[in-house]
Amino acid sequence: MAMKGSGTGDLTVVDRFGGSVGWIAYPDETMQRASHAVESDGGLWLVDPVDAEGLDDLLAEYADPEGVVVLLDRHKRDAAAIATRHDVPVYVPEWMDGVVEKLDAPTRRFDRELADFDVIRLINNPLWQEAVLFDGETLVVPESLGTADYFRTAAEPLGVHPMLRLLPPKTLRSYDPDRLLVGHGDGIAENVGRTIRRAIDGSRRNAMALYAKSVRELLGGR
Numbered sequence: 350m351a352m353k354g355s356g357t358g359d360l361t362v363v364d365r366f367g368g369s370v371g372w373i374a375y376p377d378e379t380m381q382r383a384s385h386a387v388e389s390d391g392g393l394w395l396v397d398p399v400d401a402e403g404l405d406d407l408l409a410e411y412a413d414p415e416g417v418v419v420l421l422d423r424h425k426r427d428a429a430a431i432a433t434r435h436d437v438p439v440y441v442p443e444w445m446d447g448v449v450e451k452l453d454a455p456t457r458r459f460d461r462e463l464a465d466f467d468v469i470r471l472i473n474n475p476l477w478q479e480a481v482l483f484d485g486e487t488l489v490v491p492e493s494l495g496t497a498d499y500f501r502t503a504a505e506p507l508g509v510h511p512m513l514r515l516l517p518p519k520t521l522r523s524y525d526p527d528r529l530l531v532g533h534g535d536g537i538a539e540n541v542g543r544t545i546r547r548a549i550d551g552s553r554r555n556a557m558a559l560y561a562k563s564v565r566e567l568l569g570g571r
Contacts, residue, residue, distance in 0.1 A: 351377075352379045352380050353380055357402050360404060361376040363535045364535065364536040364538075366528065366538070368388035369386060369388050370410075370411065371536060372385075373535075374404075379497070380533055381496075381498070381533050381534045383531060383535070384397055385398075385530050386398075389464035389484060393414045394414075396489060396530075397421065397428070397491050415464070416438050418439075420479065421479045422447055422448050422478040422479075424492070432454045432455070438454070438455045441459075442478075443459065443460050463482065468482060469481045471520065477492075479491060481521075487530060488528070488541075490532070491532035492510055494509060495534050496535055498534075500533060503562070507529070509549065511559060514559065515556060517549045517553070521545055522545065522549050526541050
């Protein structure tokens with residue numbers, strides 16, 4: 350199984366709620382890159398999107414796109430191509446470096462608010478720049494948390510990113526949303542706050558089990 354899919358994606362819908370929807374463009378890839386179109390302030394915001402055949406038909410069922418949003422410096426993905434196709438800008442946090450100059454599309458900066466979402470600066474260092482969105486109901490975490498297999502031990506429904514296991518982002522413990530959308534894997538819509546807290550609290554304790562699982566899978570794939 351490839352880490353990242355390529356070519357024509359096989360769009361799989363996930364996380365459909367209200368006027369919003371998510372999709373995984375390559376459901377068989379290891380990374381399980383998830384993208385979302387979230388309705389806020391009457392418009393549709395496309396978050397860290399990966400392109401796929403049939404995407405525009407899916408989006409046509411919802412509000413008109415207002416913009417494409419990059420929440421992680423490594424998640425440029427297909428933001429520029431999709432923004433150009435829908436004639437909207439790519440929105441990038443004002444403090445995020447190394448992204449705007451690599452996007453072949455008009456860009457706009459935002460700070461603490463985006464439509465109805467509060468914007469939280471979760472991580473900001475030379476190796477990792479990540480923002481999260483929260484509107485009181487929906488929490489969008491692009492990278493620190495995930496449900497893709499490589500994020501989780503067998504006993505975890507939600508896991509902290511392997512690179513953050515020893516220093517998990519504890520500020521996420523304070524959120525109790527109705528749903529969690531992640532950048533890798535399906536979202537979570539039940540017992541969300543408790544699931545987030547368990548993931549954060551068990552991050553270090555379960556780290557070695559996750560790393561051992563990853564090594565076994567790597568060796569088994571040879």
